[in-house]
Amino acid sequence: MIKNGHHTSSESGAEPGSTVGACSPEKRKRVVRVWCDGCYDMVHYGHSNQLRQAKAMGDYLVVGVHTDDDITLTVDGKDTYDEVKRMGRYRECKRTQGVSTTDLVGRMLLMTKAHHSNIDNSDYQQHTDNFGKGPKGHSPWTGVSQFLQTSQKIIQFASGKEPQPGDTIIYVAGAFDLFHIGHVDFLETVYKQAERPYVIVGLHFDQEVNRYKGKNYPIMNVHERTLSVLACRYVSEVVIGAPYAVGKDLLDHFKVDLVCHGKTEVFPDKDGADPYAEPKRRGIFRTLDSGNGLTTDDIVQRIIENRLQFEARNQKKEAKEMAVFEAMKRREEGGKSEDCAQAAAL
Numbered sequence: 203m204i205k206n207g208h209h210t211s212s213e214s215g216a217e218p219g220s221t222v223g224a225c226s227p228e229k230r231k232r233v234v235r236v237w238c239d240g241c242y243d244m245v246h247y248g249h250s251n252q253l254r255q256a257k258a259m260g261d262y263l264v265v266g267v268h269t270d271d272d273i274t275l276t277v278d279g280k281d282t283y284d285e286v287k288r289m290g291r292y293r294e295c296k297r298t299q300g301v302s303t304t305d306l307v308g309r310m311l312l313m314t315k316a317h318h319s320n321i322d323n324s325d326y327q328q329h330t331d332n333f334g335k336g337p338k339g340h341s342p343w344t345g346v347s348q349f350l351q352t353s354q355k356i357i358q359f360a361s362g363k364e365p366q367p368g369d370t371i372i373y374v375a376g377a378f379d380l381f382h383i384g385h386v387d388f389l390e391t392v393y394k395q396a397e398r399p400y401v402i403v404g405l406h407f408d409q410e411v412n413r414y415k416g417k418n419y420p421i422m423n424v425h426e427r428t429l430s431v432l433a434c435r436y437v438s439e440v441v442i443g444a445p446y447a448v449g450k451d452l453l454d455h456f457k458v459d460l461v462c463h464g465k466t467e468v469f470p471d472k473d474g475a476d477p478y479a480e481p482k483r484r485g486i487f488r489t490l491d492s493g494n495g496l497t498t499d500d501i502v503q504r505i506i507e508n509r510l511q512f513e514a515r516n517q518k519k520e521a522k523e524m525a526v527f528e529a530m531k532r533r534e535e536g537g538k539s540e541d542c543a544q545a546a547a548l
């Protein structure tokens with residue numbers, strides 16, 4: 203699912219451990235295999251960003267997925283990467299500030315809308331004003347956070363490719379909220395519709411999604427959804443804030459050859475009209491079966507049903523993180539230079 207913005211030789215199809223190209227032995231480059239591991243619960247663009255960085259460090263990335271949520275540090279601050287560090291085989295990825303599974307789950311449970319990007323919304327203003335001001339006495343890792351979109355982040359995630367002559371321009375639109383495996387399967391199906399596909403995803407603004415989905419949807423705001431979708435290898439381009447109706451101007455502007463939607467419900471426009479009326483009239487609309495029944499609603503329901511378990515898990519995790527944080531502070535105060543920044547990569 204993850205696309206590496208800075209393409210590596212892994213894209214040459216080389217097997218791990220093999221050499222690349224038929225050149226002299228001195229020129230042969232050993233394929234660098236990178237290992238990273240984590241819990242990756244409810245994969246979000248923070249995870250995508252970590253995997254993107256890890257992949258850029260070598261040619262072939264292997265990801266280990268933990269069975270439990272626990273953190274990779276003991277209470278005295280000694281980490282489980284001790285051995286690889288001593289061997290000089292340890293590198294760190296930069297943590298994406300402002301996104302965590304904990305925060306996303308909090309939005310689902312508390313039914314808040316403060317994350318919706320709307321400048322006229324005082325809740326959102328307060329949300330951004332609080333940037334970096336973690337609640338006192340809480341772990342800096344497990345806690346509510348704010349994400350600030352930057353052009354640099356978009357560049358890191360984007361393919362940077364323009365459509366080429368002969369490409370089939372395929373347009374899909376939606377919320378793509380809590381970007382999940384159903385979305386990935388759908389986009390893969392879309393991608394397979396052409397020999398040389400150029401897939402453009404139109405993301406609806408938060409207010410638009412809230413109009414047709416209700417409650418406090420979307421759980422991820424448009425900035426967050428942009429990165430989630432851009433991280434998907436099947437996506438070439440994202441329209442940030444696409445019009446709900448797929449109209450003439452949009453189709454002509456992007457020279458769209460095909461418009462697709464999955465088997466999920468198509469909500470009517472404000473005036474009751476079919477948002478796909480124009481592509482249907484042109485005969486370029488296709489309904490696709492992703493073969494996956496998962497929806498954003500299912501994920502939210504799962505979280506709500508497991509609320510008590512989640513809260514207990516979080517309290518335990520945060521207590522452990524606080525102990526580590528205090529140990530790190532004590533060590534820093536003691537003038538020791540040992541690197542404990544690994545905790546920040548949790």
Ligand SMILES: Nc1ccn([C@@H]2O[C@H](COP(=O)(O)OP(=O)(O)OP(=O)(O)O)[C@@H](O)[C@H]2O)c(=O)n1
Nearest residue numbers: 376377378384388463464466492494496497498
């Ligand atoms: N299991 C799924 C989930 C989504 N989609 C498709 O993915 C696109 C984007 O869906 P989205 O607008 O995010 O919302 P929903 O259709 O409501 O799906 P979800 O609730 O999962 O977000 C749509 O064409 C939808 O039909 C799909 O084919 N299979």
